[in-house]
Amino acid sequence: MEYKITSFDEKETIELAENFESEKFPNMVICLKGDLGSGKTVFAKGFANALGVTDTITSPTFNIVKEYYSGEMPFFHMDVYRIDEATVDIDFSEYFVKKGISIIEWSDMIADELPKQRLEISFKIIGENRRMLIIKPYGKKYEDLCEAVL
Ligand SMILES: Nc1ncnc2c1ncn2[C@@H]1O[C@H](COP(=O)(O)OP(=O)(O)OP(=O)(O)O)[C@@H](O)[C@H]1O
Numbered sequence: 001m002e003y004k005i006t007s008f009d010e011k012e013t014i015e016l017a018e019n020f021e022s023e024k025f026p027n028m029v030i031c032l033k034g035d036l037g038s039g040k041t042v043f044a045k046g047f048a049n050a051l052g053v054t055d056t057i058t059s060p061t062f063n064i065v066k067e068y069y070s071g072e073m074p075f076f077h078m079d080v081y082r083i084d085e086a087t088v089d090i091d092f093s094e095y096f097v098k099k100g101i102s103i104i105e106w107s108d109m110i111a112d113e114l115p116k117q118r119l120e121i122s123f124k125i126i127g128e129n130r131r132m133l134i135i136k137p138y139g140k141k142y143e144d145l146c147e148a149v150l
C-alpha cells in the first residue's frame, strides 16, 4: 500500500508533518528519502516544532544524529547522507527503543539497519515549490497511522 500526495509549498509539507505528529507513539520511526533539497529537513523540523522541541533544529549532516529532549518525547534527528565518511560507528537500533521519535534523512543509506515496522516517505521535486510525496507504511501500526492521518 502506498499513498501519493502533492505538496504545493513548504507550508503544506509542514502541515503534513504536524498531522503525523498528532498521531505519534513511542518508538515511531519515520524514514525520509529522495532528492536533494526536496523537503526532508522541512518535514523533520515541522514535526519537531509540533512535538514542542524548543531547541533550534539544525541539519545533522555532519553529526549524523542529533538528540533533542525538550519536546513531549525524545526526538532523534538523523541524516545519514555522509555515513560512510563518519568515523563513528553508530548503533541506530538503540535509538529505536528509547521511547522517542526517530526521523532519518537518506534512510536508504542504512537500509539494513532500519526496523521492519516503519513509515517511509519518498520526496520528489516536481516543480519549484511542488513535491510529490510517496508514503509507505510497513507494519500494522503504521498502516493504522496512515489511515488516521491521510
Ligand atoms: N512543497 C515543499 N515542501 C518542502 N520544501 C519546499 C517545498 N517547496 C519548496 N521547498 C523548499 O525546498 C527546500 C527543501 O530543503 P530541505 O533542506 O528540507 O531539503 P532536504 O530534502 O532535507 O535536502 P538534503 O537532501 O540536502 O538534506 C527548502 O528551501 C524549502 O523552502
Ligand SMILES: [Mg+2]
Pocket (backbone or CB within 6 Å): 040, 041, 042, 059, 079, 105
Ligand atoms: Mg536535509
